Amino acid sequence: MAETLAGSHGWRTDLAAYRAVLGSRMKAQRSYRVSFAVDLASSLLVGVVELAEVWVLFRAVDRIGGLDLAQILLVFGLADLCFSLADLSFGHCDRMPSYVRTGTLDVLYLRPQPLLLQLITSDISLRRLARAVVGLTALVAGLVLTDVPWSAGAVLLLGVALVSGYVIFASSFVSAAGLQFFVINGAEMTNAYVYGGRYAASQPASVWGRPLKVVFGFFFPMAFTAYLPVVTLLGLPGSEWLPPWLGWCAPVAAVWSVLFAGLCWRAGVRHYQGGGG
Amino acid sequence: MSTIIETRALTREFRVRDGVRRRRVRAVIDLDLRVEAGEAVGYIGANGAGKSTTIKMLTGILVPTSGSARTCGREPVRERRQLAREIGVVFGQRSQLWWDLPVRDSFRLLAAIHGLAADRAKSRSAELVERLEIGEFLTTPVRQLSLGQRMRAELAAALLHSPRLVILDEPTIGLDVLSKQRLREFLIAERREQGTTLMLTTHDMGDVERLCDRILVVDHGKLAYDGTLAGLSRTVGAQRVLVVDLDRPTPDLVGIRNTRHLSSEGDGLRQELAFDSEATTAAQVLAAVTAQAGVVDLAIREPDIEDVVRRIYAASRTGQ
Amino acid sequence: MRRLLIAHLLLVAAGFREQSRYRLAALGGLVANATFGLLKVAILFATVEAAGGELAGYDAATMSAYIWISQGMLGSVNLMGRVDIAERIRTGDVTVDFLRPLDVHTAMIAHELGRSLFSLLPRGVPSVLIGALLVGMATPDSPAAYALGAVSLLLAMVLSAATVYLVAAAGFWIVETRGVQLLYMVVAGFLAGLFVPLWLFPGWLQGIALATPFPAMLMFPTDILSGRTTGLDAVELVGAQLLWLTAVIAVGQLMTRRGRRHLEVQGG
Numbered sequence: 001m002a003e004t005l006a007g008s009h010g011w012r013t014d015l016a017a018y019r020a021v022l023g024s025r026m027k028a029q030r031s032y033r034v035s036f037a038v039d040l041a042s043s044l045l046v047g048v049v050e051l052a053e054v055w056v057l058f059r060a061v062d063r064i065g066g067l068d069l070a071q072i073l074l075v076f077g078l079a080d081l082c083f084s085l086a087d088l089s090f091g092h093c094d095r096m097p098s099y100v101r102t103g104t105l106d107v108l109y110l111r112p113q114p115l116l117l118q119l120i121t122s123d124i125s126l127r128r129l130a131r132a133v134v135g136l137t138a139l140v141a142g143l144v145l146t147d148v149p150w151s152a153g154a155v156l157l158l159g160v161a162l163v164s165g166y167v168i169f170a171s172s173f174v175s176a177a178g179l180q181f182f183v184i185n186g187a188e189m190t191n192a193y194v195y196g197g198r199y200a201a202s203q204p205a206s207v208w209g210r211p212l213k214v215v216f217g218f219f220f221p222m223a224f225t226a227y228l229p230v231v232t233l234l235g236l237p238g239s240e241w242l243p244p245w246l247g248w249c250a251p252v253a254a255v256w257s258v259l260f261a262g263l264c265w266r267a268g269v270r271h272y273q274g275g276g277g
Numbered sequence: 278m279s280t281i282i283e284t285r286a287l288t289r290e291f292r293v294r295d296g297v298r299r300r301r302v303r304a305v306i307d308l309d310l311r312v313e314a315g316e317a318v319g320y321i322g323a324n325g326a327g328k329s330t331t332i333k334m335l336t337g338i339l340v341p342t343s344g345s346a347r348t349c350g351r352e353p354v355r356e357r358r359q360l361a362r363e364i365g366v367v368f369g370q371r372s373q374l375w376w377d378l379p380v381r382d383s384f385r386l387l388a389a390i391h392g393l394a395a396d397r398a399k400s401r402s403a404e405l406v407e408r409l410e411i412g413e414f415l416t417t418p419v420r421q422l423s424l425g426q427r428m429r430a431e432l433a434a435a436l437l438h439s440p441r442l443v444i445l446d447e448p449t450i451g452l453d454v455l456s457k458q459r460l461r462e463f464l465i466a467e468r469r470e471q472g473t474t475l476m477l478t479t480h481d482m483g484d485v486e487r488l489c490d491r492i493l494v495v496d497h498g499k500l501a502y503d504g505t506l507a508g509l510s511r512t513v514g515a516q517r518v519l520v521v522d523l524d525r526p527t528p529d530l531v532g533i534r535n536t537r538h539l540s541s542e543g544d545g546l547r548q549e550l551a552f553d554s555e556a557t558t559a560a561q562v563l564a565a566v567t568a569q570a571g572v573v574d575l576a577i578r579e580p581d582i583e584d585v586v587r588r589i590y591a592a593s594r595t596g597q
Numbered sequence: 598m599r600r601l602l603i604a605h606l607l608l609v610a611a612g613f614r615e616q617s618r619y620r621l622a623a624l625g626g627l628v629a630n631a632t633f634g635l636l637k638v639a640i641l642f643a644t645v646e647a648a649g650g651e652l653a654g655y656d657a658a659t660m661s662a663y664i665w666i667s668q669g670m671l672g673s674v675n676l677m678g679r680v681d682i683a684e685r686i687r688t689g690d691v692t693v694d695f696l697r698p699l700d701v702h703t704a705m706i707a708h709e710l711g712r713s714l715f716s717l718l719p720r721g722v723p724s725v726l727i728g729a730l731l732v733g734m735a736t737p738d739s740p741a742a743y744a745l746g747a748v749s750l751l752l753a754m755v756l757s758a759a760t761v762y763l764v765a766a767a768g769f770w771i772v773e774t775r776g777v778q779l780l781y782m783v784v785a786g787f788l789a790g791l792f793v794p795l796w797l798f799p800g801w802l803q804g805i806a807l808a809t810p811f812p813a814m815l816m817f818p819t820d821i822l823s824g825r826t827t828g829l830d831a832v833e834l835v836g837a838q839l840l841w842l843t844a845v846i847a848v849g850q851l852m853t854r855r856g857r858r859h860l861e862v863q864g865g
Contacts, residue, residue, distance in 0.1 A: 009362070013392030020389035024375070024382060035773065042779035049783055052802075053792045057640070060797050061647040064640065103371045109338045110373070111390050112361040188625030196632040203636065207643035212635060273340045273354070274289075 014113050018121040025123045039127035047084070047134025051076060054202060065204030066236060072204065074142025074234075078158075079201035079226035081135030082165030088128035090173035093119055094194075097180045097187065100272070116265055119177065146234060157233050157247060164250035165201075165225035171257035172197055172220065174265055181268030197222045206239035213241055221253035281442050281474045282312035282335060286344035289330050304330040306498040307344065312491075314441070317468060317475040319489035319506075321585075327498040328478040332444055336366060349441055362391060365435030369447035372427070373434050374419045380430050381415045384437060391438040398437070405433040409463055425456035432460065436467065442474045443467075449481055461487050482579055486554070494589045501589045507555045509585070516551040518578040519562050523548065524571035533565045549578075604699055605707040612711020623719035626672060630724050634668045637792070638732055653796040654825055658735035662823030663794055665728025667815055670750070672716030674757040674814050676789060678781030680709065683765035686856070687774055695857055702762060702846075702853045709758035737824045745831055749818035752838040757814045759845045766849065769856030789815035810841040 029036055054076050058069040067075065096119060099105040108118045148154060176190035183189060193215075200216040205223040208216070217223045223242070231238065232247025287308040293300050305327040312318055322328050333339040334346050337353035337360060346353055349363045367373075374383040388398035406412050409429040414422060422430065428448060435443060443464075449457045465488065467473055477488060485492060485506060492509050494502035502509060518539060526544040530536075535557040539549040552562045559577055566572060641660050645652050655663065682705050685691040694701050728734040737743050764781050768774045786792065789811035795803060806812050817834040820826040826834060 009392055013389075017386075017390040017392070020386050024378060024386060028377060035775070038773070038776040038779065042776070042783055045780070045783045049787045053787065056793045056798055056802070057644055059799070060652060061644055064643050064647050103368070106333070106338050106368070107371055107373050109336060109357060110361050110364070110366050112358045112392070113390070114358070183625075186625045188629045192625075192629040192632040196629065196636065199633065200636050203640050204643075207639045209639065212639055216636075273338065274291075274342070 009112070014117070017113060018117065022121055022124055026126060029124075029126050036127065040130040043127045044130035044134060047080065047131040050080065050202075051134060051138055065207040066239070067204045070142060070145035071230065071234065071236075072142075072202075073138050074146055075204065075226045075230050076202040077135050077137070077139025077142050078161060078165060078230065079135075079198070079222075081132055081139055082162060082225055083169045083198045083201065084128050084132035084135050086166050086169035086173065088125050088132065090120060090170045091125050091128065092123040093173045093177040094180075094187065094190075095123075096177040097184050100181070100184065105272075115269060116174070120174075148233060149235065154233055157229055161226065161229035161233075161247065161250050164229075164254040167254040168221055168225050168250075168257045169198070169201075171254075171261035174261040175257075175263075178261065178264030178266070178268035181272050193220045201225045201227070203227070205242060210241070217242065218253075221257060224250045224253035279314045280311060280347075280350070281314050281316075282310060282346075282348055282476070284308050284310040284331075284335075284344065284346045287331070287334060287341055287346050288343045289327075289334060289339060290342045303498050305334070305341075308495075308500055310493070310500070310503075312474065312476065314474055315468070315472050316491055317464075317489045318477065318491045318493060319485040320476060320478040320493045320495065321480070321485060322478075322495035326495045328495060329446060331495070332366070332446055332476075332478065336360070336364065336444070362438060363440050364442045364444065365438065365440035367428070367431045367435045367443070367445045367448050369428075369445075369450045372419065372431065374427075374430060376420045377418055379416045379418055380411060380422070383419065383430070383434060387434055387437050393438060401437060401439065402433075405436060408466070409433050410459070424451050425453060428452060428456070428460065432463070436473075439471065440473070442476065444476045444478075446478050447480065448477070449479065449484055457481075457483065464488055482585075494585070496589065509589075517554050517559065517580060519550045519552060519559055519566075520576045520578060521548055521550070521563075521566055521570075521572050522546065522574040524573050527570045530566060530569060533562065533569075536562055536565075601699075605703060608699075608704055608707035609711035609714070612708040612713075613715045614711075616712040616715040626720055627723055630668050630671065630720060631727055634664055634724065634727065637664045637668075641793075653794065655794060655796070656735075658733065659823050659825045660794075661728055661732050661734035662736065663819050663825070665724050665732070665734055666819045666822050667791055669717070669721035669724030670753070670815060670819070671791075672720035673713035673750075673754050674789075675709070675713075675761045676757075676782070676785040676791065676815075678761060678764050678778040678785065680705070680758075680761045680765050682762070683768055683774060683778070686765050687768035687772070689860060689863075692860055695860075700853075702849050705762055705765075706755060706758045706846075709761070710754055713754040713758070735824045737822060738827070742821065742824065742827060742831070745835060746818065746822040749821045749831075749835050749838060752835065752842060753814045753818045756810055756838060756842045756845060759842065759849055760810050760814070762849050763845065763852065766852040766856055769852065769859050784809075785811050785814075788812065790819070791815060810845055813838045813841045 054072055055069070058064060058067075058072050062068060064072070096105070099108075108115055111118060172194045176194050179190055180186060197216060197220050200212075200220075201222040205213065205217055205227045213223075224246070228242065229247035229250055230236075231242075231244055236244060238244035238246070287305055287310070288303065289305040291302045291304055293302045308331065320328055320331070330339065334341050335348050335353055337348075337357035340354050348360055351360045351363075353360055373387075374380065375386065378386075384402050385398075388395075388402065393401070406415060409432060411426075411429055411433060414426050414430075417426075419427065419430065432445075432448070445464075449460060452460070461484065464475060468475055475488065477484060479485060490505065492502065492504065492506055493500060494509070516537070519536075523546055526546055527548070528545055529538050529541050530548055530550060531538045533550065536550045536552040539551050541548045550562060550566070552559070563572065563575065638661060641664060642657055645655060645657055645660050650656060652660075682691065682701075685694065691701060694704075725734075729736075737746055761781075764774065764777050767777050771777070788806040788809050789795075790806070795806055795812050795816045798806065813834075817826075817838055821831045821834060
């Protein structure tokens with residue numbers, strides 16, 4: 001009778017498993033050097049183009065939604081940096097419907113790790129780093145060009161915003177994957193709030209009407225990733241339903257996003273497995 | 278814990294959209310099954326009979342609509358992760374390997390995933406590579422492998438963590454004769470040495486004959502037969518048929534031991550003899566025929582799985 | 598000659614029918630459309646307001662029209678750079694197509710045109726309806742303007758198919774066409790004026806954009822259909838579209854012939 005192994009089970013072996021898989025994906029990506037360089041370049045270009053879209057608008061007039069060009073740079077930089085980093089680590093989750101269609105998802109059930117963690121650690125998009133550089137550059141430029149009242153609190157707020165923004169965007173990828181269990185070809189529907197959300201996150205939420213504020217202000221809390229923290233940071237006036245101190249509540253928005261993503265994922269998996277009727 | 282698989286009244290229904298209405302399809306109905314450690318079970322049935330659905334319920338992929346299943350003493354859905362360490366599955370259509378990586382890298386990744394100690398992983402891996410003759414394509418990316426090579430690699434991948442139960446879903450489909458033979462011999466040896474329990478779904482009677490000592494026949498979700506292969510042949514009367522072309526018109530070749538004369542064509546130029554593969558072999562029958570007449574050409578017809586299943590189902594329906 | 602024309606019309610119909618099968622994706626696309634459209638309305642209206650109600654020839658009503666018409670055209674104008682024939686060209690399978698009596702180049706354009714025409718139904722019409730009913734938007738003020746707008750729309754769809762063909766045709770020579778396609782995808786939308794109207798760009802950036810066929814695919818028909826550009830100016834835009842179309846098709850023909858020869862020399 002065969003023994004199964006002479007090591008320990010538990011989170012340490014799981015961690016080693018995730019590292020092994022991610023490491024092999026990174027190696028594989030870097031090994032196709034020309035293709036990788038092309039990907040990096042196009043990723044960088046995407047970031048530049050998105051920045052250009054914002055820049056063109058904000059140089060046509062003085063202020064939009066209470067923000068000037070330097071300030072919107074800060075918002076854009078924060079939002080795009082967080083999105084790029086989240087896309088890097090979670091972006092491939094949108095492959096899940098194709099896994100379901102080919103039956104490859106079933107293979108994940110045969111491995112001793114949780115399903116979602118396997119999906120998340122199954123790949124990493126290194127090329128997004130180039131786009132993250134654009135976001136970082138815009139962020140730094142924004143910090144330099146605006147009148148930031150520097151203090152420990154300001155640094156803390158920025159840190160909180162960065163982490164919360166990353167979590168909010170990452171959660172949107174996960175919830176999209178979960179929802180797509182229900183609507184197999186419905187990628188465009190989830191794209192509406194994943195990529196629409198990224199677009200919304202780099203806007204001044206003060207220009208939104210009430211319906212948009214409900215959708216992208218609170219339900220998919222994109223305004224909390226960048227705009228609201230910047231308003232709080234720079235001491236700008238608030239707008240309807242969005243008081244100026246709301247930036248500090250970014251962690252709350254992040255927690256809500258995680259809960260929502262978890263719900264969507266569990267509902268999706270249960271639907272796939274046919275449990276619960 | 279010596280009962281490896283145990284199901285009680287296992288049932289699975291699907292709601293299928295049929296045009297506008299929603300139909301309820303029962304893929305598996307009231308399955309009662311018990312497999313002990315070390316057994317080799319062949320699970321046969323027509324397409325859509327419920328084989329894959331049963332396997333998915335045994336491995337924790339699908340939740341049963343009613344009834345229960347226990348695999349290796351565990352509840353498959355709730356204890357999926359622990360169960361994963363004790364079972365290995367080879368899907369014919371889906372791959373467990375990483376498509377763009379060399380086979381060796383896939384083995385290394387799986388060793389890490391199953392938390393195998395480095396030395397054990399290496400020795401087990403080497404053993405599997407040698408016995409399945411994977412060495413020649415160990416560094417080839419999986420997507421460049423032939424089907425036969427890929428199946429051997431999949432089998433090694435499934436056995437890397439020395440599971441107690443190995444489930445194979447159509448493993449020899451599309452393989453050439455030599456590859457099938459090699460795969461079967463390996464499985465037989467593995468069972469003998471490690472005591473691994475084997476569960477095999479297949480369309481290939483050859484697999485069933487050479488690998489399994491117990492057969493389950495499922496038809497439209499219901500278990501229609503559970504017993505030995507000999508019993509199956511006897512119950513069903515489905516036999517292999519030797520078709521001989523003779524050099525001159527010959528009277529019907531009745532009276533050859535363990536055969537049944539089925540038909541004669543062309544005034545006895547071509548004759549069909551059904552024989553019981555438990556009692557005799559094609560070679561023996563041929564020898565007996567050549568003793569009586571000159572054989573110009575011959576062919577062997579295998580019993581069709583669908584045919585066997587249909588007969589089983591008909592037999593069970595009429596209560597024989 | 599007539600038979601060729603009929604063959605191409607049949608291809609258009611085939612493309613139309615093929616696209617009609619993607620129904621669920623169409624619904625999802627509508628949701629995405631509405632989302633981006635509403636977000637654009639919010640930011641662009643605020644921009645126009647900040648400029649005092651008029652910006653580069655746009656007021657709120659024409660800006661709204663720009664948003665919903667361009668969003669509606671997204672399904673009919675290929676800004677992704679990806680097209681089926683690209684794979685066939687890259688792998689050399691297209692040699693089979695060369696054996697047929699139809700010009701591979703024009704056949705592809707006809708087929709894509711069919712698909713673009715269909716996409717106007719699930720995407721174009723609802724977008725314009727949302728714009729008109731939910732937000733309010735400007736419309737052309739004369740039947741002539743509608744007619745010209747329709748012509749411009751048709752030209753835009755053909756031009757987009759012809760331009761994407763060039764990307765695919767690169768595959769006759771380059772193995773990794775992914776780079777070209779990615780580049781196309783990144784810049785096409787921006788230079789076509791998808792997210793921000795072209796006329797808001799600084800002069801030098803406008804110049805760069807107008808040196809490409811992209812504005813002719815989206816910006817020009819949108820301007821005519823929104824009523825922002827009228828009369829002789831509108832005719833000028835259509836003229837520019839025709840010029841681009843001629844140029845792009847000429848290049849496409851050249852690339853196809855050279856490419857075919859290249860494949861034959863290589864051994865397909």
